[in-house]
């Protein structure tokens with residue numbers, strides 16, 4: 384049994400600084416040997432940015448942005464020191480190269496967007512340094528919004544205006560929004576506004592363990608509908624109230640529950656290794672193969688592959704969907720865009736024109752997108768596909784198969800969010816776009832449509 388793992392969150396980078404050690408001799412849950420022996424395919428290393436009393440407690444005096452830059456440098460030097468055994472990734476192509484070369488992939492993420500300090504340009508800098516996921520808040524208010532809280536009034540607070548703007552910028556750049564630690568109000572803003580699947584990188588199910596860091600059933604459903612994942616956190620107190628020790632059975636219980644509410648495609652791993660102080664049955668990263676076996680026993684080996692790696696990789700792959708064509712396969716993943724998101728993606732002006740004609744076809748036809756975004760054509764590279772859709776104010780009335788070499792077909796989702804039709808897809812298609820009503824476009828994301 385050779386299960387490979389993608390873990391969406393660990394705090395090992397900050398441990399390296401605090402313990403003044405390297406990944407080779409790291410004393411915590413994660414070390415280079417533990418990753419390679421444990422079957423790591425991709426480890427997300429969070430540049431955690433301590434602030435307030437947390438920074439004080441740890442003796443950290445740098446400002447948030449400087450501390451992030453230091454952590455990014457630490458990440459780079461850590462990767463350089465690991466030689467042939469571990470290498471950084473900025474793309475799925477990097478990951479495939481590392482996989483082929485037998486190396487563990489390391490992805491830089493950020494925990495607490497506080498270092499952005501209300502400056503959109505810093506997101507670009509983070510992206511260039513390899514950041515592909517940002518946990519919008521930690522346990523304090525920042526420029527994005529507010530943290531989770533047992534206080535209902537604070538927990539209900541949404542994203543700030545800058546947070547909404549940053550969310551758009553992150554989707555454009557290709558950075559996943561992570562709602563772990565975020566207020567519930569912020570969560571719903573992300574669920575409504577994010578143009579890409581989002582994640583809760585290290586959270587559990589609130590119905591099983593009542594902690595404001597965990598997600599309610601409604602949140603889990605919305606996360607699954609958006610094509611995102613919840614990385615199950617291994618912290619005992621998020622798995623079982625007041626527990627001091629994490630049993631593998633607790634982790635499995637949350638996985639099964641999340642699968643039931645959000646769909647099996649929404650379950651992933653978010654260990655929080657080196658950020659949790661409980662004892663664990665699996666002890667450290669070296670215990671993952673045993674957990675992988677138990678996941679396979681419980682869910683079957685195909686599903687175990689999804690939980691242990693496939694689901695998380697899908698979200699990262701979706702980040703790049705506007706840059707590369709998906710590989711052709713028997714199943715074609717759908718990518719859900721609202722009309723305005725698609726218009727932006729294609730660099731076309733959105734015309735809020737209720738008199739927009741209801742049907743157009745043929746390359747070169749002028750594009751018009753009405754408010755619900757159901758009518759457009761795609762210019763540029765996808766235009767090779769003569770990708771034409773037809774729609775109306777609140778529903779798409781007809782599916783127009785394209786005669787593409789490469790691109791797919793567009794289908795519609797009614798304003799109620801239901802994907803109604805089995806969609807005829809051109810057999811050469813390698814990308815399918817599904818256009819939905821703006822208010823509902825999160826629904827149905829990530830579904831697979833069988834090629835007829």
Ligand SMILES: [Zn+2]
Pocket residue numbers: 494564585658
């Ligand atoms: Zn955390």
